[in-house]
Amino acid sequence: MSDLRLPPAHHTSRPWRIHDIADDFRLEDLWVLPTPGGPDDLHHLVQQMADGEGGPDGGNPVGRFLFAVRWKLGALLGWDKPDAGVGGRVMSLRDRLPDDLREGPQGPDLRAAPFTSVYQTHDEWAAEYANKTMHGVMHIGWVPDGNGGYRGQMAVLVKPNGRLGSLYMLGIKPFRYLGVYPALMRSIGREWRENQARRTGC
Numbered sequence: 158m159s160d161l162r163l164p165p166a167h168h169t170s171r172p173w174r175i176h177d178i179a180d181d182f183r184l185e186d187l188w189v190l191p192t193p194g195g196p197d198d199l200h201h202l203v204q205q206m207a208d209g210e211g212g213p214d215g216g217n218p219v220g221r222f223l224f225a226v227r228w229k230l231g232a233l234l235g236w237d238k239p240d241a242g243v244g245g246r247v248m249s250l251r252d253r254l255p256d257d258l259r260e261g262p263q264g265p266d267l268r269a270a271p272f273t274s275v276y277q278t279h280d281e282w283a284a285e286y287a288n289k290t291m292h293g294v295m296h297i298g299w300v301p302d303g304n305g306g307y308r309g310q311m312a313v314l315v316k317p318n319g320r321l322g323s324l325y326m327l328g329i330k331p332f333r334y335l336g337v338y339p340a341l342m343r344s345i346g347r348e349w350r351e352n353q354a355r356r357t358g359c
Contacts, residue, residue: 161342163187168298168312174276175283175296175314178253182294182314185326188338190297190309191346194353199299201356202309203282205348206297207265207274242287243273246318250275250285250294290325292316 168187169176192202243249251259254276264277264284272284272295280299287293294314302308317323 161189161191163189163310167300167310168296171298171300173281173296173298174258174278175281175294175312177255178250178258178275178283179294179314179316182292182316184312185293185315186311186313186333186338188311188342190311190349191342192309192349193302193306194308196299196307197279198307199280199282199297199309200277201352202297202299202349203264203277205352206345207267209267209269209344209348238289242271243285243292245287246289247287247292249273250283289318289321291318291322 165184165187168184190202192198194201239245251263258276258278262277264274264282266273267284270286272286275283275285275294277283282297284295285293286295292315294312296312296314298310298312299307300310315322315326317326
């Protein structure tokens with residue numbers, strides 16, 4: 158999966174609106190999404206990710222185990238209480254939106270993961286999640302693929318909550334790269350191909 162990782166400049170050099178909205182967040186990860194399409198296809202990817210049943214574990218047994226451990230640990234330590242999330246410990250990024258984005262499409266929330274949508278444009282979608290350890294943003298951009306087509310790329314932006322958050326992000330890093338992201342990329346690619354075949358009748 159290393160060939161699907163991107164250097165930070167592929168995100169930071171683009172004129173995304175998220176740069177001004179989440180300028181106090183750091184770029185944690187950046188990935189190519191295996192979702193080839195046309196210039197106007199971001200909304201298909203957004204709906205797929207919002208409606209997907211697999212969730213952030215990608216439908217993978219290893220991913221499911223890692224997330225089960227994470228949720229159990231969070232319940233034990235009180236990381237995921239409602240007052241630790243968006244609208245509790247942290248304000249929603251929607252409160253930072255300029256008027257044009259606030260009045261535009263918000264986009265759908267995720268069904269299988271605790272992310273709420275912040276905004277959606279023709280080529281960007283952002284959704285957020287927060288707990289006691291951090292405030293995170295999943296940013297999906299729709300970009301030219303260099304071969305005449307387009308594809309998605311996923312940036313993960315984080316704002317750790319003090320020392321606890323920094324240690325948490327450091328501790329889960331190996332699990333993200335070994336168990337979570339590879340399964341998630343395969344799941345996104347597989348579902349994209351299936352949905353694309355249905356849309357085109359092929």
